[in-house]
């Protein structure tokens with residue numbers, strides 16, 4: 017996975033975790049397990065730190081997708097986007113350099129990585 021896509025995937029993970037911790041139902045559970053408010057602070061700090069390492073253009077793509085979908089970064093398996101289950105054109109390959117735009121799915125627009 018390219019470093020840029022990996023950072024977005026990490027950001028997505030952190031955001032899903034932060035949401036879970038903030039969810040009242042799971043919060044009770046977490047607190048019962050000893051996961052306190054301090055855990056949320058740590059997650060948010062890690063998120064801020066990560067955001068600073070992501071290029072602005074990548075973040076903009078990410079936020080735009082996140083407004084529509086819970087998961088903005090999804091894997092490709094056998095040329096199928098696992099976000100929308102459409103097959104990608106054969107011309108798409110895993111070759112991707114850091115100067116290229118992020119690889120995104122042509123039908124759903126999510127950022128892609130190859131499994």
Ligand SMILES: [Zn+2]
Nearest residue numbers: 097100121124
């Ligand atoms: Zn897709």
